[in-house]
Amino acid sequence: MYIELHCHSAFSFLDGASLPEQLALTASQLGLPALALTDHNGLYGSMAFAQQAKSLGLQAITGAELTLLDGSHVTLLAETPEGYANLCRLVTEAHLGRPDRRDPRLDFAALEARHAGLIVLSGCRSGLLPMVLQRDGKSAARRLAERCRTVFGPENFFVELQRNHVRGDRALTATLSDLADATSLGVVATGDVHYHHRARHRLHDVLVAIRHRTTLDGSHHVRRPNSEFYLRPPEEAAALFADCPDAVANTLAIAERCRAFDLTRDLGYRFPDFHGADRLPAPRALTELCHAKLEERYPPGSEHRDEAERRLASELTLIEHHRLSGFFLVYHDLFDLARAVAADVRRGSRRAHGNLLPGRGRGSSVSSVVCYLLGLSHVDPVATRLFIGRFLNESLASVPDIDLDFPREIREELIRRVYKRYGDEHVGLVCSFPTYRLRSTVREIGKALDLPLGEIEQVAKLADRRSGGLADELEQLPGFEGRVTAPLWKELCELAEEIAGLPRHVSQHVGGMIISSRPLVELVPLERAAMEDRVVCQWDKDSCDDARFIKIDFLALGMLSLVEECVELVAARSGGGRPPDLSRIDMADAAVYDRIWATPSGCSRSRAAPRSRCCGAPGRAPSRTWRSKWRSCVPAPSWAAR
Numbered sequence: 043m044y045i046e047l048h049c050h051s052a053f054s055f056l057d058g059a060s061l062p063e064q065l066a067l068t069a070s071q072l073g074l075p076a077l078a079l080t081d082h083n084g085l086y087g088s089m090a091f092a093q094q095a096k097s098l099g100l101q102a103i104t105g106a107e108l109t110l111l112d113g114s115h116v117t118l119l120a121e122t123p124e125g126y127a128n129l130c131r132l133v134t135e136a137h138l139g140r141p142d143r144r145d146p147r148l149d150f151a152a153l154e155a156r157h158a159g160l161i162v163l164s165g166c167r168s169g170l171l172p173m174v175l176q177r178d179g180k181s182a183a184r185r186l187a188e189r190c191r192t193v194f195g196p197e198n199f200f201v202e203l204q205r206n207h208v209r210g211d212r213a214l215t216a217t218l219s220d221l222a223d224a225t226s227l228g229v230v231a232t233g234d235v236h237y238h239h240r241a242r243h244r245l246h247d248v249l250v251a252i253r254h255r256t257t258l259d260g261s262h263h264v265r266r267p268n269s270e271f272y273l274r275p276p277e278e279a280a281a282l283f284a285d286c287p288d289a290v291a292n293t294l295a296i297a298e299r300c301r302a303f304d305l306t307r308d309l310g311y312r313f314p315d316f317h318g319a320d321r322l323p324a325p326r327a328l329t330e331l332c333h334a335k336l337e338e339r340y341p342p343g344s345e346h347r348d349e350a351e352r353r354l355a356s357e358l359t360l361i362e363h364h365r366l367s368g369f370f371l372v373y374h375d376l377f378d379l380a381r382a383v384a385a386d387v388r389r390g391s392r393r394a395h396g397n398l399l400p401g402r403g404r405g406s407s408v409s410s411v412v413c414y415l416l417g418l419s420h421v422d423p424v425a426t427r428l429f430i431g432r433f434l435n436e437s438l439a440s441v442p443d444i445d446l447d448f449p450r451e452i453r454e455e456l457i458r459r460v461y462k463r464y465g466d467e468h469v470g471l472v473c474s475f476p477t478y479r480l481r482s483t484v485r486e487i488g489k490a491l492d493l494p495l496g497e498i499e500q501v502a503k504l505a506d507r508r509s510g511g512l513a514d515e516l517e518q519l520p521g522f523e524g525r526v527t528a529p530l531w532k533e534l535c536e537l538a539e540e541i542a543g544l545p546r547h548v549s550q551h552v553g554g555m556i557i558s559s560r561p562l563v564e565l566v567p568l569e570r571a572a573m574e575d576r577v578v579c580q581w582d583k584d585s586c587d588d589a590r591f592i593k594i595d596f597l598a599l600g601m602l603s604l605v606e607e608c609v610e611l612v613a614a615r616s617g618g619g620r621p622p623d624l625s626r627i628d629m630a631d632a633a634v635y636d637r638i639w640a641t642p643s644g645c646s647r648s649r650a651a652p653r654s655r656c657c658g659a660p661g662r663a664p665s666r667t668w669r670s671k672w673r674s675c676v677p678a679p680s681w682a683a684r
Contacts (some may be wrong), residue, residue, distance in 0.1 A: 044280040045293040046273060047078040047163065047203070048117055048232035052544040053087035053475075054107075056253035059246040060089035061544065065273060066100055069430070072275045076101035076297040080117050083108055083146040085129070085134055085567055086548070087477070089585035092305040093398075097475075100169035103300045104129070107165065108136055108148050114173035116153065117163035117202060117232075121299050123308045125159025132156060137569035138577070146569070149449040154193045159303075160196050161296055163202040164218075166234050171218060173590045187225040200230040200296070203289050206270040219286065230296065231289035233279055236271040241267035245540045251490040258490055271301040282489070306588070308474065312559040313592045314372055314464065324367035327405075328412075329358055331374070335415035339422075353411045353424060360434050361412065366441065369592065373444060373559070374416045375399070376594065380448065381464060383455045388606075398606060400456075401448035406433035408444075418444060441592050443478065447599035450604055453553070453627040457598060460555065467561040470568050470579035471485060472554035472586055472593060475545035480505050480512065482546070483538045491530050497522075512538040550578050553597040556586060 050058040051065055060068075062079055069077040077100060079091045087106050095102035104126060105119040120126040125172045136148040153162070155327035161624045164171045168664050170190075175183040190199045201222040222229045243266075251261040258265075280290045315324075324328070332354055340350040377400070384400035403419035409428035413419045423430070433442050448456060461469050478486075481502045503523065505515045513535040525531040550571045554563060554646055556579060566579045566589070579586070587592055613621035 043075070043294050044231065044276040044283075045076045045078075045291050045297040046108070046233050046235060046279070047119065047230065047293055048080050048103075048204075048297060049078055049235040049273065050081055050107070051087045051091070053235075054082040055547060056249045057082060057236065057246075057547065059242040059540070059544075060239075063088035063094040064238045065235070066091055068273050070095075070098040070100050072273065074100070074276055076295075076300075077273075078103035078105050078119055078300075079106045080105040080119070082106070084133060084569075084580050085126050086473075086545070086580045088305060089581055089588050093588050096306050098375075100300065101297065103297060104305050106133055108153075109146060110150050110153075110170070110614050111147050112173065113147075113168070117165055117169070118153075119161040119163070119296065119300055120159065120180070120303050121161050122159035122302045123310065125161075126303055126308070127307070128156045128158060128160055130370060130564050130567045133567035134187065134563050134569070137567065143572075155193055157198070157275065161197070161299065162190070162199045163230060163232070164190075164200065164233075165202055166204060167208070167214070169202060170212060171221065171267075172234050175214075175217065175221075180221070183221055184224060185219055185552040187227060191225055192229055194512070196227055200228045200292060202447040203231050203283065203286065204267075205231075206234060206268065208267055208270075209422070213425040213494065216285075228292050228419055229286065229289045230292040231283045232293075233274060234271055235273045236266070236641060238273050239334055240269050240272040242540065244536055246271070248487055248490045248537055252486050256490075257492040261490065284439060298484060309565055309589055310560060311422065311565055311591055313369060313625060314468075314557055314559045315368055323496050324371055325358075325362045328361065328367045331371075332358065332412055332415045332509060335417075339415060340424070340666050350411060350424045353430070354415070357412045357430065357434060360436065360438075363436070364438055369441060370412060370416065371497065373594070374420055375463075376460065377417050377446070379454065379459055380446075383459060387451050387455060397645060398609065401446050404445045404447050404597075405443060406446040407442065409433050410637070413444065416482060416678065418446070422611065430670070440587075440590075442593075445595045445597060447597050447602055448596040449602065449603040450601070453596050453598045457555070460596075461577075464557050466577070467563045470556050470559050470562050470566070470577055471571065472551035472556060472583050473571075473578040474551045475633045476547060476549050476584050477543050478541045478546050479539065480542075481513075482533070483541055484512070486539050487541065491534055493530055502560065511535065536625055548578070548580075550576065551583060553595045554583055554586070554593045556591045556593060559590070565591075594655055 046069070049065060050059055051062045052058045053062065058081065065079070066604065067559070070457070072184055077095065079088060079102070081087060083106065085104065085106060088102075092102040092104065103119055106129060107115050107117050118129055118132070120129050132148060132653055135152050136146040137143065139152075166172075171183050171187060176187050193199075201218050203218055204544070205211045205215060219229055221227075237243060247258060247261070247265050249267045252259050254261055254264050278342075283289045293557075304599060336350060336354060340347045361370060380400035384398070388398070399417070399420055403413055403421075407413045408419040408421040409423045409430045410419065410433055411423055411430075414421065414423055421428070451452070457471075484502040484505060485498060489495070497648060501516065501519065504519050505512065513526045513532075514527050516531065516535065526535055550573065558565060562568065562579065566581050568577050568579055570576070571578045581589065581591075583593060610620045
């Protein structure tokens with residue numbers, strides 16, 4: 043049985059034409075029991091691939107093809123959890139150890155020092171041994187093979203053979219086989235897969251042209267010479283190596299060894315184990331902290347004291363049941379850190395005396411008494427009678443979601459200090475993968491097809507996916523009727539459908555951050571973000587959720603910055619005295635709601651239109667019930683479409 047051990051997805055950016063899920067599904071349909079994903083210098087799609095493979099009963103082998111300092115490639119497969127941790131560290135070193143974040147490369151000495159638990163393959167036609175063969179000859183290649191045998195061990199280093207009907211394939215594999223025999227190394231067959239179906243080769247050619255910023259006609263020297271780099275049925279792939287049965291047999295043997303690691307099972311993520319003062323257990327520390335704050339917020343004899351005590355006891359029981367005490371204490375620690383940041387940022391301004399919180403909690407977390415007592419929310423959930431069940435309940439399937447909004451200047455400094463507090467290896471921002479949208483698709487594929495630039499730009503500006511696809515769009519655009527029958531325009535339409543949803547590049551999530559007690563760099567590779575002094579992990583929020591990482595959202599809300607400016611303006615207009623204390627503002631002030639009610643559109647930030655539909659038409663005096671409805675109405679994006 044042949045198992046594919048060298049496979050690229052669209053996360054080998056602009057060098058793979060299929061999503062990891064498409065590769066896993068095709069492998070399952072072809073009857074493959076296992077498949078390795080080995081994208082260039084990254085594990086971006088590894089979790090999505092592993093999750094899809096698991097749902098299909100397919101063994102997902104986690105790997106990567108790394109670029110070395112001399113430009114040659116080496117294929118690494120994680121055999122064990124230790125091997126996966128080493129793979130993550132090696133990928134990270136390839137990215138962070140280079141001055142150019144867009145050109146990750148690894149020193150071979152780093153691989154020699156950190157290879158435990160990894161199975162090393164010699165790489166593709168640009169691999170470790172073929173490059174030395176071409177550049178320095180057979181003697182140098184033999185010395186390198188002997189060095190690899192000594193360092194990695196003959197059981198962990200295999201000479202990779204590939205046959206994709208490329209000129210020189212047979213001669214190269216014969217030379218590599220002789221080299222393996224001479225140095226007592228095993229050989230392994232691989233397919234260097236770059237798309238799940240042969241039909242995707244045209245899209246792959248276009249992606250390569252886009253990567254090199256040229257046209258299809260101008261990219262012949264960098265494109266693969268044929269359409270043979272697809273995921274083959276195992277029988278067909280094995281037939282290519284009928285004269286080398288050991289190379290086929292070793293694919294299955296390696297796959298069996300890699301069963302010792304399952305990315306969906308063996309990751310070992312742990313949230314920081316936070317303790318209180320004097321190393322108090324987290325549940326006791328949280329209880330004592332909340333009860334101390336309870337005396338401040340709800341003094342004995344106050345209106346809501348009894349209800350607050352009852353709700354606090356209930357929430358603490360639920361929190362301990364779900365073992366989330368440390369989770370809430372970490373948030374409290376982060377908010378204390380935010381207070382210190384806010385004090386530094388506001389120093390010297392009037393707002394420094396305005397009793398302003400460093401940020402605001404948002405969403406269902408404001409219904410929690412614990413969040414209110416810890417300072418994560420400024421809304422009293424007892425007085426406002428907010429329902430806790432959406433945020434915290436007995437059947438909670440995942441950790442509660444606490445969104446924290448900060449003014450921009452506070453958020454930027456807070457992120458830097460979180461790195462200092464927990465350590466660079468334990469913290470990383472979540473990444474995102476912007477996908478190809480219709481307008482960028484038209485521009486980039488159109489240029490690769492060498493269509494007239496003026497017409498490309500005209501279509502890109504007018505197309506907006508209102509209809510079923512680009513072909514329908516063209517039929518509706520003035521001057522482009524009938525173009526879809528022209529060969530190049532027809533190809534543009536077909537390629538636009540294929541490229542939709544493929545990742546275009548790596549970006550930074552708006553505010554998600556992962557903190558781990560175990561070094562995060564052993565759980566997912568890290569790399570530099572475009573923004574200076576920022577490091578992102580190679581998984582987006584969906585993969586982080588699948589990994590059960592706890593994502594903390596530090597969100598920059600421009601309106602909070604404007605509120606702080608308003609506080610200063612109010613203080614200046616009132617004679618330069620102390621600014622207003624926003625924590626003491628009456629949230630039920632009838633005059634505010636009367637002002638909103640006085641005009642048809644209300645305040646621009648209050649989403650008056652949807653609320654008016656919820657609360658009734660203007661024209662009569664606003665009642666107390668109406669004010670409650672107005673405050674509780676939360677508009678959804680669907681409002682905009684009505």
